[in-house]
Amino acid sequence: MNATPINFLALDASTEALSLVLNYNGQTFHHFEECPQQHSQKILPLVDELLSKANCRLNDLDVIGFGQGPGSFTGVRISVAIAQGLAYACKLPLVGVSTLQMMAQQTHQQTGDKSVYCAIDARMGEIYFAHYMLNDESLMVLQGEEQVLKPDALILDNPEGTAVGTGWKTYPNALDNYTNITINNAITLPDAGFMVAHIDYAFANQHTVSPAQAQPKYVRDTVTWKKLPGRE
Incomplete structure (x- = not known):
């Protein structure tokens, strides 16, 4: 990890x-708050509020972190676009962190669990799913790949650990066949507060990107998203 504390803003x-x-x-x-469909109105005033509380300006920062998805198609675009705009304005590098990875990191930091199965309700009878395990840098890292799938299509090989996220709340029977996995209902949604370790590591190891290189991680393609009523 970076020995010198860095100054950064992270948002999701x-x-x-x-x-x-x-x-x-x-x-x-x-x-942190749950405010469906209000993100675009609230996010920039909240950025200003935090900067004011810290008596800080954007160009005092070293890097900006952002939630790159998966999640709501519009929400992911808001995260990426706001981070890009702020970074362009002050010529800052960016670090993107998966929403599923945030939940895995939160689980480890709060409970000590080293194997975490994360699932976010993806609507249309599907979940965004990924498995993370602890590495030697105390970071939760992806095992395999992030997926979007039907809960009954989930196949795990000798799984053991903790499950977190809205996916398991929506589909509580999805893990019935996996007795070595315990659902933690206290962690359901990603929190930018748990990007810290990943941003620190990425910045220390020069794994940042320019604003032009920042990419969302939809997992589900945009064609499928357009089939969802009320979604872009």
Whole structure:
């Protein structure tokens, strides 16, 4: 990990939750709320609020982190676009973190669990799913790939660990055949506060990207999204 604390802003609007965290001069300012369909109205005022609380300007920061999905198609675009705009304005690098990875990191940091199965309700009878395990850097890292699939199509090989996310709340029977997995209902949505370790590692190891290189991670393609009523 980076030995010198870095100054950064991180934000995520990919799901029903809207979350931001600002680390500046050793202080942390955090905001988390569930506010479906209000992200675009709230996110920039919240950025200003956190910067004001910290007596900080954007160009005082070293890097900006953003939730790159998966999640709501519109929400993911908001996360990426806001991060790009802020980074362009101050010529800052970016770090994208998966929403599923945030939940896995939160689970480890709060419970010590080292194997976490994350699922977000993807609508249309599907879930966004991924399995993460702890590495030697105390980071939860992806095993295999992130997927969108029907819960009854989930096949796990000798699984053991903890399950978190709205996917298991919506489909509580999806893990009935896996007795070595325990559902933790306290962690359901991603929180930007748990990007910190990944941003710190990425910045220290020069794994950042320019604003032009920042990419969303939809997992589900845009053609399928357009079939969803009320979604873009």
